[in-house]
Amino acid sequence: MDATIDITGLRKSYGPTAALREMTFTVRPGQVTGFVGPNGAGKSTTMRILLGLDHPDGGTALIGGRRYRDLTKPLEAVGALLDGTALQPSRSGRNHLLWLAQSQGLPASRVDELLDEVGLAGVARRRAGGYSLGMRQRLGVAAALLGDPPVLILDEPFNGLDPAGFVWMRDLLRTRAREGRAVLISSHLMGELQDLAGHVIVVDRGRVVADAPTRAMRERYGSLESAYLELTR
Ligand SMILES: Nc1ncnc2c1ncn2[C@@H]1O[C@H](COP(=O)(O)OP(=O)(O)OP(=O)(O)O)[C@@H](O)[C@H]1O
Numbered sequence: 001m002d003a004t005i006d007i008t009g010l011r012k013s014y015g016p017t018a019a020l021r022e023m024t025f026t027v028r029p030g031q032v033t034g035f036v037g038p039n040g041a042g043k044s045t046t047m048r049i050l051l052g053l054d055h056p057d058g059g060t061a062l063i064g065g066r067r068y069r070d071l072t073k074p075l076e077a078v079g080a081l082l083d084g085t086a087l088q089p090s091r092s093g094r095n096h097l098l099w100l101a102q103s104q105g106l107p108a109s110r111v112d113e114l115l116d117e118v119g120l121a122g123v124a125r126r127r128a129g130g131y132s133l134g135m136r137q138r139l140g141v142a143a144a145l146l147g148d149p150p151v152l153i154l155d156e157p158f159n160g161l162d163p164a165g166f167v168w169m170r171d172l173l174r175t176r177a178r179e180g181r182a183v184l185i186s187s188h189l190m191g192e193l194q195d196l197a198g199h200v201i202v203v204d205r206g207r208v209v210a211d212a213p214t215r216a217m218r219e220r221y222g223s224l225e226s227a228y229l230e231l232t233r
Pocket residue numbers: 014017018019037038039040041042043044045046
């Protein structure tokens with residue numbers, strides 16, 4: 001399966017609010033792609049549509065050339081971390097992952113491997129409802145990685161992480177990208193993305209206003225933050 005994301009002419013309105021006017025971009029494998037824009041620009045809506053959680057009014061959102069609902073083994077095609085990732089609070093972190101893994105025929109050993117990788121092995125049997133925001137983010141990342149997917153989509157992955165968590169997340173995203181995966185992350189942290197992302201897509205009011213290598217943006221505007229501020233005025 002191709003490690004690509006293709007968004008073409010995506011449109012979506014909520015009542016009188018046009019969340020997506022004409023969203024078009026491609027995410028390529030091998031690098032982290034930053035997805036940035038002001039509050040309400042349409043980042044989460046685009047991600048939700050990509051993951052089959054919302055329906056567009058027009059256009060297409062494809063993962064490896066297919067719509068989410070046409071994927072036969074979704075966990076093995078795309079890993080996602082969305083804000084407020086659904087959690088059953090009374091379930092332990094481990095049971096949360098086991099339930100997900102078993103739903104798609106993945107072995108329990110994979111769950112323990114992931115708990116270790118995200119640093120939750122020590123608290124895996126505690127109820128997830130008591131987890132801190134950072135621990136929930138880590139559990140969400142473990143869920144995203146379960147099926148070893150070629151495409152990762154993460155909405156604000158640095159939310160709630162402590163400084164060691166930032167280092168860990170940065171490293172994880174870089175490594176996954178270097179392995180040849182497509183990694184799309186939304187974030188408001190321009191300083192972070194400037195170093196981490198090889199490519200940036202800037203959106204404003206439901207459409208793409210810039211789609212370029214991070215280095216080109218820095219060369220033209222001085223910094224990613226300046227580019228962002230200039231492009232979204
Ligand atoms: N379920 C919904 N019902 C009504 N309006 C919605 C819904 N989801 C999104 N919107 C509206 O669509 C627009 C785009 O929102 P979206 O959450 O995609 O933006 P965003 O770029 O992710 O913003 P942020 O940076 O704040 O997360 C906003 O005007 C928002 O209020």
